Amino acid sequence: MSEAVDAEYAPLDVITIGRASVDLYGQQIGSRLEDITSFAKSVGGCPANISVGTARLGLRSALLTRVGDEQMGRFIREQLTREGVNVDGLKTDKERLTALVLLSVEDEGVSPMIFYRSDCADMALAPEDIDEAFIASARSIVVTGTHFSRPNSDAAQRKAIRIMKAKGGKVVFDIDYRPNLWGLAGHAEGFERYVKSDRVSAQLKTVLPDCDLIVGTEEEIMIASGADDCLSALKTIRSLSSATIVLKRGAMGCIVYDGPISDDLEDGVVGKGFPIEIYNVLGAGDAFMSGFLRGWLGGEDHATAATWANACGAFAVSRLLCAPEYPTFEELRFFLKNGSRHLALRKDEAINHIHWATTRRRDIPSMMALACDHRVQLEDVAAKAGADPARIQDFKVLAVKAAAKVAAGRDGYGMLIDEKHGRKA
Numbered sequence: 220m221s222e223a224v225d226a227e228y229a230p231l232d233v234i235t236i237g238r239a240s241v242d243l244y245g246q247q248i249g250s251r252l253e254d255i256t257s258f259a260k261s262v263g264g265c266p267a268n269i270s271v272g273t274a275r276l277g278l279r280s281a282l283l284t285r286v287g288d289e290q291m292g293r294f295i296r297e298q299l300t301r302e303g304v305n306v307d308g309l310k311t312d313k314e315r316l317t318a319l320v321l322l323s324v325e326d327e328g329v330s331p332m333i334f335y336r337s338d339c340a341d342m343a344l345a346p347e348d349i350d351e352a353f354i355a356s357a358r359s360i361v362v363t364g365t366h367f368s369r370p371n372s373d374a375a376q377r378k379a380i381r382i383m384k385a386k387g388g389k390v391v392f393d394i395d396y397r398p399n400l401w402g403l404a405g406h407a408e409g410f411e412r413y414v415k416s417d418r419v420s421a422q423l424k425t426v427l428p429d430c431d432l433i434v435g436t437e438e439e440i441m442i443a444s445g446a447d448d449c450l451s452a453l454k455t456i457r458s459l460s461s462a463t464i465v466l467k468r469g470a471m472g473c474i475v476y477d478g479p480i481s482d483d484l485e486d487g488v489v490g491k492g493f494p495i496e497i498y499n500v501l502g503a504g505d506a507f508m509s510g511f512l513r514g515w516l517g518g519e520d521h522a523t524a525a526t527w528a529n530a531c532g533a534f535a536v537s538r539l540l541c542a543p544e545y546p547t548f549e550e551l552r553f554f555l556k557n558g559s560r561h562l563a564l565r566k567d568e569a570i571n572h573i574h575w576a577t578t579r580r581r582d583i584p585s586m587m588a589l590a591c592d593h594r595v596q597l598e599d600v601a602a603k604a605g606a607d608p609a610r611i612q613d614f615k616v617l618a619v620k621a622a623a624k625v626a627a628g629r630d631g632y633g634m635l636i637d638e639k640h641g642r643k644a
Contacts, residue, residue, distance in 0.1 A: 237363035238264030245323035272509025283308035287317035332409035359389035394435035413438035420445035490525025502541030507532035537564035592637040
C-alpha cells in the first residue's frame with residue numbers, strides 16, 4: 220500500500236523540474252533580433268516560470284534543476300528566493316554555465332529567439348540530483364518535455380515520477396515541445412513550434428501512462444501522441460493514460476477532457492479566452508499552467524481552473540517579460556471581478572498598481588540612509604583647511620565603512636553617494 224501524500228501536511232504543493240535560464244528580452248519592440256540594441260533580463264525556462272507563477276498565486280512551489288556557479292546562476296537563485304520559491308532542489312553545477320536565451324518581439328505572435336544551451340547546467344540534471352525525501356515532501360511534480368530529450372535528464376525525471384507515484388502524489392506533464400532543443404531545427408529556429416518526429420513521439424508516449432494531468436497546445440498534443448491531427452492525438456493519449464488532458468488553444472482558451480474522447484473536439488469543459496491585445500506570446504503557456512495548477516491543486520472544478528489559467532495567460536501575452544509579469548492571486552481576482560477597459564492589460568493603471576503592490580516581497584518596516592553625496596560643501600571645507608580635495612574620496616570610504624559596520628548586514632540601511640567624490644566608496 221502506497222503512502223498517500225496529505226495536502227495538509229505536505230510542505231510543498233508542487234515541484235517543477237527542468238529548464239532554468241536567464242531570458243534577455245529585446246527592448247526595441249517590432250525589431251528583428253539582429254537590430255536589438257538593449258535587453259531586459261529576467262528568469263526564464265518553462266519550469267522556472269511555473270515555479271514563480273504558482274508561488275505568486277499562493278501555492279508552495281519549488282524548482283528542481285541545475286544552474287551554473289556564476290553570476291547568472293546566482294541571479295536565478297536570488298530571484299526565485301525573492302518570489303518565495305523553495306530552492307532546496309536548485310543544484311549548483313561548477314562545470315557548466317547557466318543557459319541564456321535572447322528574444323525579441325518582431326511582430327504580433329512572432330518572437331524570434333536563440334537558445335544558448337550547449338552543455339548548459341540545467342541539461343546536466345541527473346538521477347543523483349533527485350532526492351527522495353525532497354520529492355516526497357510535495358503533493359505534485361511537474362515534469363517537462365525538453366528534459367526527456369537527454370538520457371541523464373530523462374532518467375532524473377523518471378526517478379522523480381517513480382517516487383511521486385509511490386507516495387501517492389500527482390504527476391503533471393507539461394509537454395513543452397521545442398523542436399530545436401531536440402535537434403530538429405537550426406539555432407535560428409528557436410521559435411519553431413512543431414516538427415514531426417517519430418523519435419520524439421515514441422519517447423514522450425512512454426511518459427503518458429504515469430501522468431495525472433497532461434497539458435499542451437495542439438502541436439504538443441500531436442507530438443506527444445504521434446498522430447497527425449488533434450482529435451486523433453487526444454484519442455491516442457487517452458488510450459495510453461487516464462490523466463486529465465488540457466488542450467491549450469491560445470486566444471480561443473482551452474478544453475479540459477476527463478474520461479473518453481468523443482468525435483467532437485468541443486466535447487469537454489470549454490474555457491473561453493479573454494479578448495486582449497497579443498503583445499508577446501512567449502511564456503503565456505507557463506502562466507496558463509500556473510493558473511490551472513492553482514485551481515486543480517486547490518480542489519476547484521475544471522471550469523474554474525480553466526478560467527484562472529486563461530486569465531493568467533492573458534496577462535502574460537499582454538506584457539513583455541515572462542515570470543516577472545505573471546499576476547499575483549490578488550491581481551487575478553481583481554481582473555476576474557472587474558475586467559479591464561484596456562485590451563492591453565499592461566496599460567491598465569489599476570491592475571498595474573495591484574501588480575506593483577503585491578509583488579514587493581520584502582517587508583522592511585523602516586529605512587535609514589546616510590546622505591554622503593555632498594560635493595560643494597566638502598570642497599569648501601577642503602579649501603578652507605588647505606587640504607588636498609582628493610582626500611574627500613578617502614573620507615567617503617571611511618563613511619561607508621562606518622555605515623556598513625552599523626548596519627551589520629541587516630535590512631533597512633542604505634547610503635546616498637555621489638559620482639564625483641564617491642566612486643571609490
